[in-house]
Amino acid sequence: MSKDERSLIDGFVAELAAVISAMLGASITPKATNGKGKAAKAADPWVVRVNASGASSKVLAVAFSRAAAGKLSARVMMMDSDPADAEIADTLKELVQQAIGALSLKPIAKGIEFTMQPDVESASSPLAGGTGFDLPVDGDLNVQIACVMEEGEASDEDAAAAYEPAPAARAVPKDVPENLDVILDIDLPLSVRFGHAELTLDALTKLGPGSLIELARLPDDPVELLVNGKLVARGEVVVVGGNYGVRVHEVVSAEARIRTLE
Numbered sequence: 443m444s445k446d447e448r449s450l451i452d453g454f455v456a457e458l459a460a461v462i463s464a465m466l467g468a469s470i471t472p473k474a475t476n477g478k479g480k481a482a483k484a485a486d487p488w489v490v491r492v493n494a495s496g497a498s499s500k501v502l503a504v505a506f507s508r509a510a511a512g513k514l515s516a517r518v519m520m521m522d523s524d525p526a527d528a529e530i531a532d533t534l535k536e537l538v539q540q541a542i543g544a545l546s547l548k549p550i551a552k553g554i555e556f557t558m559q560p561d562v563e564s565a566s567s568p569l570a571g572g573t574g575f576d577l578p579v580d581g582d583l584n585v586q587i588a589c590v591m592e593e594g595e596a597s598d599e600d601a602a603a604a605y606e607p608a609p610a611a612r613a614v615p616k617d618v619p620e621n622l623d624v625i626l627d628i629d630l631p632l633s634v635r636f637g638h639a640e641l642t643l644d645a646l647t648k649l650g651p652g653s654l655i656e657l658a659r660l661p662d663d664p665v666e667l668l669v670n671g672k673l674v675a676r677g678e679v680v681v682v683g684g685n686y687g688v689r690v691h692e693v694v695s696a697e698a699r700i701r702t703l704e
Contacts, residue, residue: 447591450554450591453545453548454504454541454542454589455587457541457542457544457548458472458541458577459472459577461541461544462514462577462579462585466517467682467683468579470577471578472575472577473575473576473578474574475574475586486565487506487565487588488531488564488565490504490538490559491503491504491558491559492542493558493594494556494591494594495556495557496554496555499593499594500591500593501592501593503589504587504589506585507586507587510583510584513583514585515529515530517583519533520682527564531562531564532562535558538558540693542558570590571590572588572589573588574586575589630669630670631670633667634668636657637658637659638657639656664677664691664692665677674693675690675692675693675694678691
């Protein structure tokens, strides 16, 4: 594995840890296990693959140990029972997709185009040469993963046919400034919009306790997440630890999210 490939893997793992941290409200510090981790040796891992096309075509393969993947998916979806295989696969793909979207904005990924493979593989054997990492969430959950850079597709046409672009990575402008990290710690106001209504001035003056306002929104419609007054995502309202929260179902492109800073 070249130095650049290892740096790309380390960058991806850091972003994956950040995504899981945000979803679970945890503080995760990745720890390399030097190929000795459970995921690197597991005989039946879940494997997500991402095509990385740049100076050379490679595929970033990410293996999740089966036990940890099930627990992680249950936590993310706030399920009391064990999730089905399809639910685990969807969760892992979403986590990797978000991490890749964040990684694509980093200087280390400049010149690389990421695309997701459409299928999450339930492998029968461990990744060859996989480097192991532990992502400890808490005492009950340690997400064990293994990553390796595999040889890419034979041609760009084959890759285009076999891979589904990751939404966050696809829309990233190619001229993203390398010093973007300087402003990434800026706090921005985020609000949730349940719906909207238009009232006449007369109706507004008559509002009082017990008044009802009908919103232009059906009960099953997604709520909207706004940053700086601009739409960045849609999702559903959930309760987390006695507080309201929003589970994100749809996110606008990375380019559009960057525009919220304007």
